[in-house]
Amino acid sequence: MTLVELIMAIVIISVALSGVLLVMNFTTAHSADPMLEHQAVAIAESYLEEILLRPIADPGGGPEGGRTDFDNVADYNGLNDNGARDQFDIPVVGLGAYQVQVAVQNTALGSPAVPMADCLKVDVTVTHPSGINMTLTGYRTDY
Numbered sequence: 001m002t003l004v005e006l007i008m009a010i011v012i013i014s015v016a017l018s019g020v021l022l023v024m025n026f027t028t029a030h031s032a033d034p035m036l037e038h039q040a041v042a043i044a045e046s047y048l049e050e051i052l053l054r055p056i057a058d059p060g061g062g063p064e065g066g067r068t069d070f071d072n073v074a075d076y077n078g079l080n081d082n083g084a085r086d087q088f089d090i091p092v093v094g095l096g097a098y099q100v101q102v103a104v105q106n107t108a109l110g111s112p113a114v115p116m117a118d119c120l121k122v123d124v125t126v127t128h129p130s131g132i133n134m135t136l137t138g139y140r141t142d143y
Contacts (some may be wrong), residue, residue, distance in 0.1 A: 037134070040126040043098055044136040045086045047124045051076045051089050051102065056118055056142040073120050073140050077104035084126075099127045109139065118142035 013113040051073055059071045067089040070076055079102040084095035118141060125135045 033130070033132075036128055036130055036132050039095065040098065040128060040132050040134040041136075043100060044124045044126045044134055046047065046084075046086075047100060047102065047126075048122060048136050048138045051104075051122050051124070052138050052140050054140075056140055058121060073122065074104055076122070078102070082131045097128055101125045101127075107139070109141070 022070045025128050051135070054071065054075075056073055064070055065076050067079070067085070079100070081100040082096075084092045084098050084100060086092060101124075103125075104121045107119050111118045120140045122138045122140060123135055124138075125133070129135045
């Protein structure tokens, strides 16, 4: 093996090794993304389930003091939590970096000939500083 062949082999191996190291660096830097996305979906699902289990009408018929007093779907409109919280408004440990926003609005379902009178559309948006932005939508009808 000559000196030129040896130098060429070293150059080829170093180019290949740098490519492999770049791929490993990219993979390591983004390895937490699937976990963050799964957590965002789980947070949005739990908020949506909590909200959709409430009645559409206001049984209490008065102003609400806080989230623990929410007794109907519309009470959640404008909810903005810094960090995920449970249904008792207690912060969930380890999920403080997430931002949760809820929007509730009247909507029409069905055809114009057979409209559904009382229907609310609930959008739960969960964001994370890493760039994750997840929105789940649910509908609550008066049945």
